Amino acid sequence: MQTLAAIVRATKQPFEIATIDLDAPRPDEVQIRVIAAGVCHTDAIVRDQIYPTFLPAVFGHEGAGVVVAVGSAVTSVKPDDKVVLGFNSCGQCLKCLGGKPAYCEKFYDRNFACTRDDGSTAFSEDGEQVGSHFFGQSTFANYTNVSARSVVKVDDDVPLELLGPLGCGLSTGAGAILNSLGVRAGDTVAVFGTGAVGSAAIMAAAATGSTTIIAVDIHNSRLEMARELGATHTINSKDEDPVEKIKQLTGDGVQFALDTTGVLAVTRQAADSLAINGTVGLVGAPAPGTEATFEVGASLVRGWKFQTIIEGDAVPQEFIPRLVHLWRQGKLPIEKLVRTYPLEQINDAFADSASGEVIKPIITFP
Missing domain, CATH: 3.90.180.10 (Medium-chain alcohol dehydrogenases, catalytic domain)
Structure with a gap:
């Protein structure tokens, strides 16, 4: 045909x-x-x-x-x-x-x-x-x-x-929060990049009952939407240092930071924004061969973790129907x-x- x-x-x-x-x-x-x-x-x-x-x-x-x-x-x-x-x-x-x-x-x-x-x-x-x-x-x-x-x-x-x-995009963002990072009620989360994947992550974090959800982007219009989707705080990283601001908002940093941009400087900011024993997840797609650098001297005693995430660790036949239910409930x-x-x-x-x-x-x- x-x-x-x-x-x-x-x-x-x-x-x-x-x-x-x-x-x-x-x-x-x-x-x-x-x-x-x-x-x-x-x-x-x-x-x-x-x-x-x-x-x-x-x-x-x-x-x-x-x-x-x-x-x-x-x-x-x-x-x-x-x-x-x-x-x-x-x-x-x-x-x-x-x-x-x-x-x-x-x-x-x-x-x-x-x-x-x-x-x-x-x-x-x-x-x-x-x-x-x-x-x-x-x-x-x-x-x-x-x-x-x-x-x-x-x-x-x-x-x-x-x-x-x-x-793909929405299951990656939501799955990163719900499946990969295992965010729970009361947790603190920073999402770097509020495109489709980041927006889904924000909605999923809000659905879990996270108490602090910080959206970081360079577009004010997207940050306004992030508020509407459940972000409790927003940071325009063109105007202020997101790491410093996140520490001001949380005291020590966030338990979970998700980089949806794949931009190396942003990945480093996400890692630096973590609290003790925090986890940074990466779902962006840098070019093959790309390398990142992290501070591992003073941060050694903080016990933080770096996790790459594909497709939100989802099984499509199980996870997509779950997302449909969240959509029906108005949470997605x-x-x-x-x-x-x-x-x-x-x-x-x-x-x-x-x-x-x-x-x-x-x-x-x-």
Whole structure:
């Protein structure tokens, strides 16, 4: 069949809208009619090949849609089911079997290769391969074939045009708080960067009953939104030293600091803002080979910890429904973060995300 899709043909080139071919789903795949797909920073870094992938390719990894067909081995969903799509994993390695699919031993191949395991792609154009299966899904297309391990069935009454970002950005931020760091009622938290991931972290921290939630950013508009989402304090790091201010607000520092920016100077600030026995989590995506420095002399006696976090340590089939419940309860008001764009305006959506004008752009399909 044919489908409309946004294609990246070369490094740092804009998305191009084209009609391409989609093959039939393999036994372990699900064919989806995409309703909406969130725009994530990860899509931008593969567009620019900071993380190299097969090109040309269709990206998009925060999809939501309706099942059209299922492969012969798929039993988790059926045609007409509504689904939100998460990351992919092999399901067979020790990490997957141990309930940690975000650390799958084949995570890079299953999510960034933009091919199937056998090197084939679901998309083609004039007989030439077009990369597919980005994060198991490649949802910047009207129709796509998705890995069964990326599929999460949701209730029929949920708004699919809103919930796609639960598959990556929002589950990463919320999962970092709820799963990775284990924040509890009464804890103190600082979130560095209040884009989609940081906003989700703030909402999750508020849902746990954290008493002090400090949002740090350089955009006043985003800090105002952070207050609305549950932050108890905000710091514009262009105007004041966030480490000094956090120590003023808390006395010794925060128990948990989350860096969602991947900017090394910010990672260091997050670590320096910790209380004794505090933990800093990193969910930003610096380029491979990037190194950070920390003070380890005087801080040795403080017993702080550094933790890298992938996908919020989530199991998509378990965690995405939990986030849907939080949304239903009004504790995860995604609608405050989003602006929708038709597929033809996908480059505008990326520009608005990069400038900070929009926290979470969502691409919608007819």
